[in-house]
Amino acid sequence: MIPLLETHALIKDYVIGGEVLHAVNGVSLAIQRGEFVAIMGASGSGKSTFMNMIGCLDTPTSGTLLLDGIDTKGLSSDELAEIRNRKIGFVFQQFNLLPRTSALDNVAVPLIYAGLDRVERARRAKAKLEALGLGDRLANSPAKLSGGQQQRVAIARALVTEPLMLLADEPTGALDTQTSNDIMGIFQALNDQGITIILVTHEPDIAEYAERRILFRDGKVIEDGPVAKRRSAAP
Amino acid sequence: MIQRAWRNLAGWGINVAIALTALRVNLMRSILTTLGVMIGVFSVILAVAIGAGAQVSVTESIGALGANMAIVVPQPDSDGPRQTTDRGRLTERDIKAIAKQVPGIIATAPQLRTRVQLVASGRNATTEVIGVTPDYAVVSNVNTDEGRFIEQGDVNASSRVAVIGETVATKLFGTYDPVGETVRINRVPFKIIGLLESKGSSFGNDNDDLVVVPLGTLRQRLLDTPAQGPDDIHIAFVGFDDEPSLIAGQKAIKKLLRERYRVAKGKINPFTVRTTTEIAEVTGQATQIFQALLVAIASISLLVGGIGIMNIMLVSVTERTREIGLRMALGAKRADIRNQFLVEAAVLCVIGGGIGLALAKVAALAFVAYADFPAPIGFGVAVGAILFSAIIGLAFGGWPAIRASRLSPIEALRSE
Numbered sequence A: 001m002i003p004l005l006e007t008h009a010l011i012k013d014y015v016i017g018g019e020v021l022h023a024v025n026g027v028s029l030a031i032q033r034g035e036f037v038a039i040m041g042a043s044g045s046g047k048s049t050f051m052n053m054i055g056c057l058d059t060p061t062s063g064t065l066l067l068d069g070i071d072t073k074g075l076s077s078d079e080l081a082e083i084r085n086r087k088i089g090f091v092f093q094q095f096n097l098l099p100r101t102s103a104l105d106n107v108a109v110p111l112i113y114a115g116l117d118r119v120e121r122a123r124r125a126k127a128k129l130e131a132l133g134l135g136d137r138l139a140n141s142p143a144k145l146s147g148g149q150q151q152r153v154a155i156a157r158a159l160v161t162e163p164l165m166l167l168a169d170e171p172t173g174a175l176d177t178q179t180s181n182d183i184m185g186i187f188q189a190l191n192d193q194g195i196t197i198i199l200v201t202h203e204p205d206i207a208e209y210a211e212r213r214i215l216f217r218d219g220k221v222i223e224d225g226p227v228a229k230r231r232s233a234a235p
Numbered sequence B: 001m002i003q004r005a006w007r008n009l010a011g012w013g014i015n016v017a018i019a020l021t022a023l024r025v026n027l028m029r030s031i032l033t034t035l036g037v038m039i040g041v042f043s044v045i046l047a048v049a050i051g052a053g054a055q056v057s058v059t060e061s062i063g064a065l066g067a068n069m070a071i072v073v074p075q076p077d078s079d080g081p082r083q084t085t086d087r088g089r090l091t092e093r094d095i096k097a098i099a100k101q102v103p104g105i106i107a108t109a110p111q112l113r114t115r116v117q118l119v120a121s122g123r124n125a126t127t128e129v130i131g132v133t134p135d136y137a138v139v140s141n142v143n144t145d146e147g148r149f150i151e152q153g154d155v156n157a158s159s160r161v162a163v164i165g166e167t168v169a170t171k172l173f174g175t176y177d178p179v180g181e182t183v184r185i186n187r188v189p190f191k192i193i194g195l196l197e198s199k200g201s202s203f204g205n206d207n208d209d210l211v212v213v214p215l216g217t218l219r220q221r222l223l224d225t226p227a228q229g230p231d232d233i234h235i236a237f238v239g240f241d242d243e244p245s246l247i248a249g250q251k252a253i254k255k256l257l258r259e260r261y262r263v264a265k266g267k268i269n270p271f272t273v274r275t276t277t278e279i280a281e282v283t284g285q286a287t288q289i290f291q292a293l294l295v296a297i298a299s300i301s302l303l304v305g306g307i308g309i310m311n312i313m314l315v316s317v318t319e320r321t322r323e324i325g326l327r328m329a330l331g332a333k334r335a336d337i338r339n340q341f342l343v344e345a346a347v348l349c350v351i352g353g354g355i356g357l358a359l360a361k362v363a364a365l366a367f368v369a370y371a372d373f374p375a376p377i378g379f380g381v382a383v384g385a386i387l388f389s390a391i392i393g394l395a396f397g398g399w400p401a402i403r404a405s406r407l408s409p410i411e412a413l414r415s416e
């Protein structure tokens, strides 16, 4: 079976003041459907840069990126937009919800770009929010939600197009421990339902919710293996 | 093909929805942006309306003067080469000759005019008095509301009778019926025999502020500086059947008068003959220039409004770069982002234009009500204004919109 994600010698260079910085310096790896991967590494080791490339938000300097068997090289910006819309769900550290916009409307945004009509958008957005326990907060704007609730809205938004994988760059970075554990519980439940999850974290505790851990240093993968003692959020 | 078109249309609908939401979310900014276009559209429409109103009142004024009319005055014709200082002359006999020899004439109206002091029932007024023959009523299209106009008998007998305009009547008699009363014109008592039908005002000139008396009476009793000859006149109106005979008539009158005054070849005419057609043309051109000028000035404020839109759109794009990045991450294509901002700009402009149009309509109504000046706003102008606003929105919103759509998702997302 083809891997969901495959990279070969993936490189991203930045030129700063005439000097070339290899933010990601030759990463080759494969992630199968249904995996739950945690990416760790020191600050500046290239985790976010890698995530942005596999999320089709950024283009590699060189190397190959295959998503669901498709080589992303040479795809137009519209084709990449479609991949982001249909196959990838993003969860950000700062939630990135639209201000002064209800939870329901926030979750419905990706469906607008998928071309669904208003009724269907509202129906699916409502269902996702209910599944994440926010059925009574549909009309709340982000300012009227707690951090954990905002992140759950963001997760609902990431899931609403039924993507193949969820990319989360430090999703618990702005949350307290208890809330972080709740969010990780949600991720585990989602992963159990079959969705592939790739998350970046600084905290070893959080990484233990995953089943595979990849360690970055200076733009390279230096360690890649299963999580020894996997934590489970389920009681 | 149809499916594609439908998807496109649906796509636009979505962009309108997103744009409207964004505008609602940033209500204050939206209102301020709208203001510029609103003022611009307001002034352009009002300028067009005032220009059109000027045209209407010019047409009306010329109508009030009388149609297909030649005006003969004893002033050297400025059109010719300037080489004489002769004072012109024009006599009743000239006019009689014209009436006899020039074809197509309905009636002629020789006149004397002067300013006089009026006193009646203890009140006084100054006005212009016109000495006329009965045909004046025919040529100038004048009617009496009450009483009667000057008749041939009055002229023959040089009677001291007067027909007065509405303004004069109001000044001297208020609401009281003036017909049958006596008015002293320069201390000479005249019997008021009629009240003229109102002709309103044109070019801010009150057409009802006058007194009409028989021609001979004015010459004998009211002229302070006597005319050169016993039958000299100040001005004559010559009414023609139709425009072709007016045009031919103007030439014929000139020719006839040159003969009568033995004007040598190459010498300037001691008289001037103008036609209502010429006057209409000249004033029409003047009002067109006036209108163009107004619109030009108003367009500047519309341009400023448009630049305001561009400014706000640029700020909006910069301020919302993160939102743009987020939308791209969630699957927005370049066209979606571009269209969202285009629609935002267009909606702002159309709303601004609509309000501007409504305000202009109110102002135009106020003009009619308080200044008695017509300021018509045609359907075409209204539709044009709205369309024009939309185009302004697209034109000035276009650049920021395209700029926004060109951003790379990650750069947009990372911006502060």
Ligand SMILES: Nc1ncnc2c1ncn2[C@@H]1O[C@H](COP(=O)(O)OP(=O)(O)OP(=O)(O)O)[C@@H](O)[C@H]1O
Pocket (backbone or CB within 6 Å): A014, A015, A016, A021, A023, A041, A042, A043, A044, A045, A046, A047, A048, A049, A050
């Ligand atoms: N747009 C950019 N221009 C220049 N250099 C960049 C850019 N983005 C990232 N970098 C550099 O690339 C390197 C990798 O950055 P990246 O954000 O991927 O690190 P990270 O592992 O996510 O760090 P953190 O844990 O702090 O988020 C860093 O040295 C960073 O300074």
Ligand SMILES: [Mg+2]
Pocket (backbone or CB within 6 Å): A047, A048, A049, A169
């Ligand atoms: Mg990072």
